[in-house]
Amino acid sequence: HILIIGALGQIGTELTIALREIHGEANIFAADIQATGSGPNYLCLDALDHQQLEKVVKEHGINQIYLLAAMLSANGEKDINAAWRLNVQSLMSVLQIAKEQKLDKVFWPSSIAIFGHNAAKHNCRQHARAEPVTVYGISKKAGEHFCNYYFEHYGVDVRSLRFPGLISYTAPPGGGTTDYAVDIYHQAIKNQHYSCFLKEDCCLPMMYMPDAIRAILELMDAPKENITIRTSYNIAGMSFAPCDIAAAIKKHIPDFTMDTQVDFRQAIAQSWPASIDDAQASADWGWKPGYDLQSMTKDMLENLQR
Numbered sequence: 031h032i033l034i035i036g037a038l039g040q041i042g043t044e045l046t047i048a049l050r051e052i053h054g055e056a057n058i059f060a061a062d063i064q065a066t067g068s069g070p071n072y073l074c075l076d077a078l079d080h081q082q083l084e085k086v087v088k089e090h091g092i093n094q095i096y097l098l099a100a101m102l103s104a105n106g107e108k109d110i111n112a113a114w115r116l117n118v119q120s121l122m123s124v125l126q127i128a129k130e131q132k133l134d135k136v137f138w139p140s141s142i143a144i145f146g147h148n149a150a151k152h153n154c155r156q157h158a159r160a161e162p163v164t165v166y167g168i169s170k171k172a173g174e175h176f177c178n179y180y181f182e183h184y185g186v187d188v189r190s191l192r193f194p195g196l197i198s199y200t201a202p203p204g205g206g207t208t209d210y211a212v213d214i215y216h217q218a219i220k221n222q223h224y225s226c227f228l229k230e231d232c233c234l235p236m237m238y239m240p241d242a243i244r245a246i247l248e249l250m251d252a253p254k255e256n257i258t259i260r261t262s263y264n265i266a267g268m269s270f271a272p273c274d275i276a277a278a279i280k281k282h283i284p285d286f287t288m289d290t291q292v293d294f295r296q297a298i299a300q301s302w303p304a305s306i307d308d309a310q311a312s313a314d315w316g317w318k319p320g321y322d323l324q325s326m327t328k329d330m331l332e333n334l335q336r
């Protein structure tokens with residue numbers, strides 16, 4: 031059985047749907063801290079409650095855990111202790127249980143936020159210098175090393191992806207720096223206008239959620255011997271700036287306009303690479319993105335206007 035922690039979040043919502051389709055609802059246990067979750071086998075679970083987690087794993091015969099609970103970059107800067115604790119302690123707890131209960135596999139998302147100012151801006155490589163400038167980035171970098179530690183020392187098969195900004199229409203993102211790329215679609219439909227909190231030429235690595243979910247599934251299905259990176263894989267979808275996404279939207283909503291009201295998130299965004307080299311993911315398990323800005327924009331607007 032598979033346990034998804036953070037099942038009500040931006041990634042968790044879609045990953046739960048995908049895993050239920052593949053494995054059958056009876057084999058998927060979706061957990062989140064809110065008691066308001068729904069669907070079969072929903073569990074109210076605090077990612078920081080080690081005893082409760084251990085009980086759930088034993089009671090439901092869990093043999094794979096997908097840990098998606100986290101506090102993202104912008105929110106993390108507002109409460110650095112809470113961000114560190116949630117992002118790292120929850121992973122430590124899952125890795126310890128994976129070791130003790132001999133789980134088959136664990137998935138945990140890292141982020142391009144582990145890179146800082148002195149990593150290459152373009153085509154940032156797998157082993158580029160990673161000096162994060164947000165607590166979120168620090169926590170994700172620390173987490174990557176814990177994943178590698180548990181693999182090297184205890185053979186825990188934990189696998190990870192350094193996600194770029196993720197864009198989706200099913201569940202809102204929570205407190206990220208790249209959230210503008212989700213909000214802009216909602217605002218374009220509602221008000222035909224968007225006030226962007228990043229500079230309009232601020233180019234960032236991004237990915238459409240269907241590609242992100244497929245990447246998780248392909249990584250987790252890859253033969254163990256193919257996985258050569260046990261910290262976390264660079265993975266790329268596309269790169270664009272607010273002006274590019276505004277132009278793509280205008281093709282569908284001609285009256286759409288955008289202005290910018292830059293806030294603290296600009297400093298975070300410009301510390302990150304503008305594009306990512308994911309050659310290792312392609313080589314090890316055949317990664318290839320499916321969506322570009324035009325096809326994503328078409329799909330987002332169609333689904334949001336339904």
Ligand code: VAH
Nearest residue numbers: 102103141194206207208
């Ligand atoms: C954030 N969406 O903005 C996340 C992601 C690369 C960005 O880690 O914090």
